[in-house]
Amino acid sequence: MDLIAILQILESTIRMSTPLLFACLAGLYSERAGVFDIGLEGKMLAAAFAGAAAAAVTGSALAGVLAGIGAALILAAVHGLASITFRGNQLISGVAINFFASGLTIVLGAAWFGQGGQTPALSEGRLAQTPILDLFGIDGHAHPVLELFLGHGILVYVALLAVPFTWWLLYRTRFGLRLRAVGENPAAVDTAGVSVVRLRYAAVGITAVLCGLAGVYMSMGLNTSFQREMTAGRGYIALAALIFAKWKPVPALWACLLFGFLDAISIRFQNIDLNGIGIPVVIPGQFTNALPFILTVIILAGFVGKAIPPRAGGEPYVKER
């Protein structure tokens, strides 16, 4: 394995991490506000479909992004209505959203585009792949180091910048203080004269925007079209990363990079032949493909230390008498 290969894996790591990072931060806002959101997956999927569909029809990447965010916002509004206003079960609402998105994207895709659930391949409507390199007229393939740092679409940088921004918002602003408080003890927020419902809706709204970005990045950046079930469990992996990161933004970055790295490995090496280093074993591609999920199970089984979720997480707030 040479330097170029390593650079390529790292570059791929960043790209594969981006949707996870968006989704993970999305979950962070919602769960920090006390609303569990297992529907990240569904919102991503709906956004991926809506984005690719709108971009295919209009030929505008911007229209695609807005449509994706809009789709995620609609599903988030359903989740908010169910879990905040009507105090329903947040897990069930999230699961319902996932089923709904999974089915609806295929049905609408088949009905509208007649390609078995896919959307047409994007050409001009696709997100720019290397806008910064293009701006300076640099050929990425000739400069792999530059490509590693500058050879990504805008959304990749948006995701990376969202990490320090989220940290700042959570720990340095009034909104962040209240957001964290409402996920820990909504009664404290309520008695302080601040609306619990409004805060939670705000959080769920931010979650939707980030899920929307995660989705459109997948269908319009990483790929050229929407394919059925293309999120492939990334919404759940993002939740695992969130637990791994103990609901904190900076650790969330590292967690998502780790998962992205495993993704990159599995794409690069279908079978890993260890004969080269003297071990007569070939690790099959199925195993490398399964790595992110194996890590998820390990994390969720609690092997990485105790993660304490926000105390009021998952519980609708009812004013007590």
Add this chain to the structure above:
Amino acid sequence: MSLGTSSGRQATAAPFAIELRGISKSFGPVQANRDINIAVPKGTIHGIIGENGAGKSTLMSILYGFYKADAGTILINGTETAIPDSQSAIRAGIGMVFQHFKLVQNFTVLENIILGAEDGPLLNTSLARARKALTDLSREYDLDVDPDAVVEDLSVGHQQRVEILKALYRQADILILDEPTGVLTPEEADHLFRILGGLRDQGKTVILITHKLREIMETTDNVSVMRRGTMVGTVKTAETNPEQLAELMVGRKVLLQVDKDAANPGREVLRVEDLRVTTDGVERLKGVSFSIRAGEIVGIAGVAGNGQSELLEALGGIAEARGRIVMNGADLALKGLNGQSRREAGIAHVPEDRQVLGLIMDFAAWENVGFGYHNDPKYQKNAVLMDNAALRADTEAKMARFDVRPPIPTLAAKNFSGGNQQKIVVAREIERNPDLLLIGQPTRGVDIGAIEFIHKQIVALRDAGKAVLLVSVELDEIRSLSDRVLVMFDGQIMGERPPQTDERELGLLMAGMTEKS
């Protein structure tokens, strides 16, 4: 001395800090407040007492904007004020210290104090101002708290101070405290009352909601009594006495002192030797030894969380323990056990938290009465089926004997008041005629009338020659019921005292201080 809503009694021109006129509030068919009139003079400590469900909390929730009254007006400093939400209450200068603190456990003191009262969208300036204000307030009112401490690391007494500081930081002129001493040591309670006195001297108005008559007598200037949603009367504290207040609260004469003869202890029923309990890797019970004889009540005094719960659970067969438990001369197994084996050994257990360990709240009263005794032959129809009719009939009889209201066996446990829930548990356990009754917090959240009844039952069991282990955080209850008092601190027994012992001395033991130190 005169009763009645005593406006106009204060001849001074100063308007009342709070005046409520004709406040009514219903929840469905239940009228929680009916035509309440109350006037609280500025710069006084005003007590509000009443039994559970008398409507005190509803009234204060209306004042704090949690509920909207169906009728009536609120006057703050003589001006009619609408309080549709908490924000308006805060603006009107009302601060509330709830019974269950409304603090964010993993926030610092400062963060908790500014929450909802920030100066702007960024925290820096708010935190700086709060830090300075906090220093001033702590000095002024003897409210010493480390601003950078994380709330969950603070003692309950300090957390309460944070709540008071929160209100003061919001410029509260009127401070409402709901049952503030339930979680405090006598020492901490004294400190709290000194703080409240200081606040009054600075011109603040304090409303103290409590069911403890002694606190009312010691700290308040005036006291209002509520009963079943109505205001029975307001009197000057100096002109009344506990017996009269209790009668006003309940509507009949109440025995405040437990009426009991001297104990006549017999043979040893229970002996505990070097009992230890470890939970989550922490030793909570650190080698406790004592014994209880037939015909005596041994009280365990202590601040909540000092190993009393673990002691009860170890004896009741819920928690595994090390050491020795000898019951009626026989060693009991300490591992791999369940409550059933303990019941068979003659131990009945009224757990501290009836809603968690004592009852299943969604189940009917008759089902709850069967728990733990479902194998009793008299509840069996045949080898397979239970005789539910027999269990229901038995429940009905128990309800009659223990005056459970309403006496409906099919009603779910959650639909009974706290006092009646407790009577169901006590009836289930006492009627088994156990050799040893373990009873934790027998009157927590129970109103005065029911307290009297439950206390009588405990004494009657003792007089029938049974042993009773009483755990309570209410020192008054321990002192009036027990024949001997053991004081627990940090998982150990600090000493044994007769129940007449001075409260201050017991308080020091409860805080872990022995005579030597």
